[in-house]
Amino acid sequence: QQQVKQSPQSLIVQKGGISIINCAYENTAFDYFPWYQQFPGKGPALLIAIRPDVSEKKEGRFTISFNKSAKQFSLHIMDSQPGDSATYFCAARYTGNQFYFGTGTSLTVIP
Amino acid sequence: GAVVSQHPSWVICKSGTSVKIECRSLDFQATTMFWYRQFPKQSLMLMATSNEGSKATYEQGVEKDKFLINHASLTLSTLTVTSAHPEDSSFYICSALEFGEKLFFGSGTQLSVL
Numbered sequence: 001q002q003q004v005k006q007s008p009q010s011l012i013v014q015k016g017g018i019s020i021i022n023c024a025y026e027n028t029a030f031d032y033f034p035w036y037q038q039f040p041g042k043g044p045a046l047l048i049a050i051r052p053d054v055s056e057k058k059e060g061r062f063t064i065s066f067n068k069s070a071k072q073f074s075l076h077i078m079d080s081q082p083g084d085s086a087t088y089f090c091a092a093r094y095t096g097n098q099f100y101f102g103t104g105t106s107l108t109v110i111p
Numbered sequence: 112g113a114v115v116s117q118h119p120s121w122v123i124c125k126s127g128t129s130v131k132i133e134c135r136s137l138d139f140q141a142t143t144m145f146w147y148r149q150f151p152k153q154s155l156m157l158m159a160t161s162n163e164g165s166k167a168t169y170e171q172g173v174e175k176d177k178f179l180i181n182h183a184s185l186t187l188s189t190l191t192v193t194s195a196h197p198e199d200s201s202f203y204i205c206s207a208l209e210f211g212e213k214l215f216f217g218s219g220t221q222l223s224v225l
Binding site for chain 2: 032034036044049087093099101104
């Protein structure tokens with residue numbers, strides 16, 4: 001059973017546009033929701049994270065929107081750049097050290 | 112962010128040999144580290160959770176005798192792939208938990224078994 005469902009699987013955005021990646025979960029015991037960025041041949045890098053008591057968190061061009069009642073959260077990348085082309089994973093943490101990852105979204109930003 | 116160092120970045124070995132991969136948390140102590148396997152264009156597959164000073168907890172289907180994990184200190188965990196075969200070829204990634212919340216990943220190791 002997929003604990004965290006991520007969509008879309010792939011996304012193509014024009015340079016300067018907004019990239020939006022969505023994740024949904026079922027387990028209300030999840031207490032921490034990070035997003036990771038992964039370039040080919042590299043390990044994932046922590047991008048931004050949010051706790052369920054906050055509805056939005058912004059860091060630079062990256063924003064997480066969190067909807068606790070809908071059990072959904074999303075990553076918004078403003079002014080998308082070709083350098084943002086990577087695979088993005090959402091995740092959810094359960095009881096301290098169990099992390100569940102989404103299936104990943106391959107983002108391509110075209111010039 | 113915190114730094115997790117993983118070595119080697121890539122390794123090529125002959126079938127039947129053993130390969131050791133090291134994962135170090137450079138600027139924090141990690142009581143818990145994780146090992147993942149990732150196939151091309153797929154998500155992270157958790158192999159095992161290692162806690163400093165105790166035996167690793169393996170996920171269902173992961174052979175503990177093939178994938179030996181040692182977490183002997185608060186900054187070092189190792190994964191040894193014993194008697195490696197071509198089907199073990201994969202991208203292996205470690206991660207370390209900082210302050211019990213933030214998860215930081217190593218840069219990964221591409222293993223190719225000939």
